[in-house]
Amino acid sequence: xAGASGIGGRGDHHFDRRNLDWxxxxxxxxxxxxxxISAIVFIIGIFVFITKEGMGFLLETVDxxxxxxxxxWYPSDEDAPEYGILALIxxxxxxxxxxxxxxxxxxxxxxxxxxxFADGRLREWLKILVELLAAIPSVVWGFVGLTxxxxxxxxxxxxxVGLNVLNAGIILGLMAAPIMTSIAEDALKAVPDRYREAAExxxxxxxxxxxxxxxxxxxxxxxxxxLLGVGxxxxxxxxxxxxxxxxxNLPTSVFDSVRALTxxxxxxxxxxxxxxxxxxxxxxxxxxxxxxxxxxxxTADLIVRGIRKS
Amino acid sequence: MVxxxxxxxxxxxxxxxxxxxxxxxxxxxxxxxxxxxxxxLGIHEHEIxxxxxxxxxGKTSFLKSxxxxxxxxxxxxxxxxxxxxxxxxxxxRNVYALRxxxxxxxxxxxxxxxxxxxxxALSPRLKGVREKAELDVIVERxxxxxxxxxxxxxxxxxxxxxxxxxxxxxxxxxxxxSQEPELLMLDEFSIAVDPVTTMRIEDVLKELKQxxxxxxxxxxxxxxxxxxxxxxxxxxxxxxxxxxxxDLFTGRTRDSRTxxxxxxxxx
Ligand SMILES: Nc1ncnc2c1ncn2[C@@H]1O[C@H](COP(=O)(O)OP(=O)(O)OP(=O)(O)O)[C@@H](O)[C@H]1O
Ligand SMILES: [Mg+2]
Numbered sequence: 001x002a003g004a005s006g007i008g009g010r011g012d013h014h015f016d017r018r019n020l021d022w023x024x025x026x027x028x029x030x031x032x033x034x035x036x037i038s039a040i041v042f043i044i045g046i047f048v049f050i051t052k053e054g055m056g057f058l059l060e061t062v063d064x065x066x067x068x069x070x071x072x073w074y075p076s077d078e079d080a081p082e083y084g085i086l087a088l089i090x091x092x093x094x095x096x097x098x099x100x101x102x103x104x105x106x107x108x109x110x111x112x113x114x115x116x117f118a119d120g121r122l123r124e125w126l127k128i129l130v131e132l133l134a135a136i137p138s139v140v141w142g143f144v145g146l147t148x149x150x151x152x153x154x155x156x157x158x159x160x161v162g163l164n165v166l167n168a169g170i171i172l173g174l175m176a177a178p179i180m181t182s183i184a185e186d187a188l189k190a191v192p193d194r195y196r197e198a199a200e201x202x203x204x205x206x207x208x209x210x211x212x213x214x215x216x217x218x219x220x221x222x223x224x225x226x227l228l229g230v231g232x233x234x235x236x237x238x239x240x241x242x243x244x245x246x247x248x249n250l251p252t253s254v255f256d257s258v259r260a261l262t263x264x265x266x267x268x269x270x271x272x273x274x275x276x277x278x279x280x281x282x283x284x285x286x287x288x289x290x291x292x293x294x295x296x297x298x299t300a301d302l303i304v305r306g307i308r309k310s
Numbered sequence: 311m312v313x314x315x316x317x318x319x320x321x322x323x324x325x326x327x328x329x330x331x332x333x334x335x336x337x338x339x340x341x342x343x344x345x346x347x348x349x350x351l352g353i354h355e356h357e358i359x360x361x362x363x364x365x366x367x368g369k370t371s372f373l374k375s376x377x378x379x380x381x382x383x384x385x386x387x388x389x390x391x392x393x394x395x396x397x398x399x400x401x402x403r404n405v406y407a408l409r410x411x412x413x414x415x416x417x418x419x420x421x422x423x424x425x426x427x428x429x430x431a432l433s434p435r436l437k438g439v440r441e442k443a444e445l446d447v448i449v450e451r452x453x454x455x456x457x458x459x460x461x462x463x464x465x466x467x468x469x470x471x472x473x474x475x476x477x478x479x480x481x482x483x484x485x486x487x488s489q490e491p492e493l494l495m496l497d498e499f500s501i502a503v504d505p506v507t508t509m510r511i512e513d514v515l516k517e518l519k520q521x522x523x524x525x526x527x528x529x530x531x532x533x534x535x536x537x538x539x540x541x542x543x544x545x546x547x548x549x550x551x552x553x554x555x556x557d558l559f560t561g562r563t564r565d566s567r568t569x570x571x572x573x574x575x576x577x
Contacts, residue, residue, distance in 0.1 A: 119384075198420040198482070201377060202433045202489060203410025212432065217423040 050286045057280030058287075067284070073248045073259075075268070075278040083281045085288075087248045091165075091258030094251050095240060096233030098169025103177040103229050108222070110177070111184035116210055127185075134178035138239040145171040145243030159255045163245035166254040171243045172236055176229040183228060183304070187221020188214060220303050227300035235293045237262035261285050327354040329396075330493060330523040331376065336390035338371045340383075346371055349390070349549045351542060358515065358524045360538025360555060362531050362571070367544035369527045370417075373495045376525075377412040378405050394493070410437065413486030413522075417498040419478035421470035422485075426453075426462050429470040429481055433489045448488055455518070456484035457510040475502040483511065487518075494518065495525045500533065512537055531572050535559045543568045 058064070062083050070084020114126050145167050153162035191214050199213040215222070237260075245257025246267065265282050272279040329352045336349040346368030353359045361369050371386075373379075378399055380386040392399045394408065402408040410433065422429050430449045431439075439445055449466070453459040458480040462473070470481055479502055486494060496515075500508040515524060515537055528534050534541045535555055542552040543565075551558075551568045563569045 194416070194418070194420045195422055197379065197382065198416070198422060198485075199432070200382070201379065201409060201412075201414040202436065202485065203406045203408075204432075204436050205406050208436055212436070213422055213424075 054283030088261045092260040094165050095168045099172035099233045102173025107177045107180035110181045115185045115188035130178045142239040142242030164257045168243035176232045180225045180229040183225035187218040191217045224300045224304035231296040330355045332393040334391040339387045341385040346547045357539045360534035360541035361527045363544035411492045413491035413494040415496045415499045417501045421478040423471045425467045426470045427466040452484040452487040456480045476507050493523045497527045
């Protein structure tokens with residue numbers, strides 16, 4: 001704005017397109033383009049890197065079948081190291097599954113309350129609160145799991161250890177709930193008011209309007225919210241490392257300690273020799289995680305995008 | 311564009327039919343600003359009551375106050391008496407029961423994001439009708455009356471919101487009919503509908519009169535002439551005149567502004 005007026009902005013110099021505005025415009029375009037491109041380059045770069053580090057292992061040392069179906073993860077056994085990630089997958093999946101059981105009702109309830117019942121001040125405050133909750137660092141959640149949930153579970157259920165699927169599932173559920181709430185709330189808000197009014201004019205009660213009209217209309221966005229929560233669950237590391245008990249185990253109940261894929265990488269990578277089998281096995285887990293979270297997020301994104309368009 | 315059609319026969323003056331709706335000293339405002347005031351009128355059973363008037367006259371606000379849509383809007387203030395079947399609408403403890411007896415058609419069509427069938431079956435389902443066969447009958451009857459059945463009977467289970475604007479408006483009307491309302495309020499229903507379809511819906515309305523009372527807000531004065539028994543003229547927040555439609559359109563108006571508006575010599 002300010003720069004343009006000196007040279008004579010739009011209007012008086014039609015013949016001279018190359019004024020300051022034009023250069024600024026070009027520069028901004030170039031910057032945005034670079035920003036976009038570099039994001040893509042980084043993602044591809046990271047993927048190439050972890051693939052390169054892990055691929056040798058996958059192709060030569062171990063066969064796929066054993067890697068994915070063996071529950072034995074004993075990489076530091078000197079005589080016969082075993083690299084099976086089934087128990088780790090089970091750990092991640094059970095914790096994420098329980099987290100969703102916790103987070104879905106919480107976040108859906110909160111989103112419905114914020115979008116449909118709260119108004120004015122209350123709504124704004126609640127939204128700020130949700131954003132704040134979403135910003136709590138995961139190590140803090142891990143702390144809560146370790147120091148509050150752990151003794152609580154031991155007391156309540158009379159079990160020897162409180163670091164288990166239950167603990168991590170609840171912690172992860174609470175962690176994922178705010179972001180899920182926020183996306184679900186967006187989805188509910190995107191449902192036009194005329195739908196609500198039309199349903200209320202038919203004599204529908206508040207709940208009937210929500211269950212018969214608003215939720216069905218927002219179902220894609222809500223599904224997207226859940227998928228993002230699942231993605232978050234798979235990718236979360238620190239809190240899960242601290243709250244699961246970090247024991248390689250195929251869980252048979254929520255009171256079993258487990259170990260997550262992410263936590264395994266975080267805990268072990270520092271101790272392995274670069275290029276060793278163990279090192280490469282961890283990178284292979286990385287590839288696997290990358291693909292899964294990528295797929296989940298992509299699906300969620302496509303679904304959420306789908307509602308925006310229609 | 312529209313050929314002259316003889317005006318609908320008016321009710322005998324004095325109207326011996328009982329009052330469906332009685333309005334006394336109604337005034338409506340939004341956040342301290344009064345947008346409609348001093349309305350007194352009575353609407354008889356089985357009457358089509360037309361409301362005409364330019365934009366901003368308060369017509370839509372008037373309709374909203376009747377089925378308590380003011381509840382959606384914390385700014386909206388309604389004073390005076392609105393007696394539906396002799397009982398003030400604000401004294402109905404169950405506002406949902408009140409609304410389910412009053413069908414509303416909004417100016418812009420609202421196809422709910424569910425199948426055509428579900429759109430029409432929604433209201434009966436809310437009332438507890440579960441039987442598939444019964445719902446089928448209701449859906450077919452309402453769609454037929456709304457002059458939509460033939461166009462959608464082969465795709466009842468596709469999305470209602472994907473129909474054309476004019477079809478969605480007829481779907482909205484079918485949905486309102488599925489309530490089996492005692493009072494049907496139409497707010498400029500033909501805005502998004504082509505003239506041919508408008509005529510078909512108008513024919514339907516003439517028939518529906520046998521079963522219900524209809525309030526027809528319209529900005530097409532000729533539509534009021536074709537359909538309404540009596541017509542009210544709203545202007546800038548006041549109800550200027552209420553008269554037999556026939557009188558209104560043959561120059562026998564009490565207020566010269568009404569005649570100017572009806573004859574298209576306005577502003
Ligand atoms: N929700 C609202 N909040 C505040 N003011 C409103 C609201 N709805 C309507 N109004 C005001 O009330 C007045 C009357 O509006 P209303 O919609 O009743 O007019 P109308 O006769 O239906 O007009 P039109 O023919 O354009 O539909 C207008 O001045 C409008 O600005
Ligand atoms: Mg209006």
